[in-house]
Amino acid sequence: MIIEEIKNLIQVHLNEIMSLRNTKTLKADGSYVSQGDLLCENLVKQYIKENFPDYALVSEESPEENTINWRKDKVIILDPIDGTENFVSGLKEWGVAICVYENGIHKESMLALPELDCYLKTGDTFERFESRICGISSSLTKEDILKLEPGFEYRIIGCAVYNMYNVVTGSFFSFENPKGAKVWDIIPGLNLALENGLSVVVNNEEYKGELLSPNEKYKFKILNKK
Known part of the structure; x- marks a missing residue:
């Protein structure tokens, strides 16, 4: 599974990603981006290029490529760090989101909360809670x-x-x-x-x-x- 391999990639580089949480800069929309966001995206982008070259990448930090790439037959959608405001503020509640489509059909997804060591992937079984x-x-x-x-x-x-x-x-x-x-x-x-x-x-x-x-x-x- 592509998702499982990218999960392992994030875990291997987690300390390096977290070491960049004090590198925030403002984007045009007023939100933050950090070097941690960019490192995570670059790691996934390079990994896809080397191991899954027939997949196009749609990512938050690469807007110039997204309009063309999302129309490709095989697409990987990535948010390299979701909750950047949390990430750069030292909170653990930030995540990585990734999704795989082939010919417009969903194949697999993952919600990763790396600093909390919580991962939820397509096909996982888990305890369900009842909440209000x-x-x-x-x-x-x-x-x-x-x-x-x-x-x-x-x-x-x-x-x-x-x-x-x-x-x-x-x-x-x-x-x-x-x-x-x-x-x-x-x-x-x-x-x-x-x-x-x-x-x-x-x-x-x-x-x-x-x-x-x-x-x-x-x-x-x-x-x-x-």
Whole structure:
């Protein structure tokens, strides 16, 4: 499995990636990127080039290549570090998200939380929890938060991989982003949620595993069925 090999790659280089968490710079959109993000992306990019040269890469930190690459027959989608704000702030709740498509069909995905040593991959079996906690995106404003439906426990973590991991394993009852997120943030988690029988809605329509464009943002909600 491509996913398993990339998991091993991340684990081998984890200390090196973490040593770069104090190298943050601001991007044009006001978010941070660190040399840790770029190292992780370069490691995966080089590994794909050497071992899976027939796959194209769609990645958050390579926007100039994404518009062409996502239309290829074989595509690997990567978020090298999701939750960079957490990463550069010394928090452990940051992740790596990766997803593989062939001819528009999902093949395998992984949600990795390397510093927490938590990994969730296609085909994994795991303990399921029953929770009343709802995860929500950190993109919500104070006004948005005040409008949240009462009667639920809410958590804002600032890392989609962490939130996706928790909703798939049942530690969250639901996770949603009503503002919208890019494909590399969400598509591995969306597909792992589908694989494990959760309800997945994207842009107010049932999601069925289709490949999503890197040029748009997608609103979504993942819900554990009762």
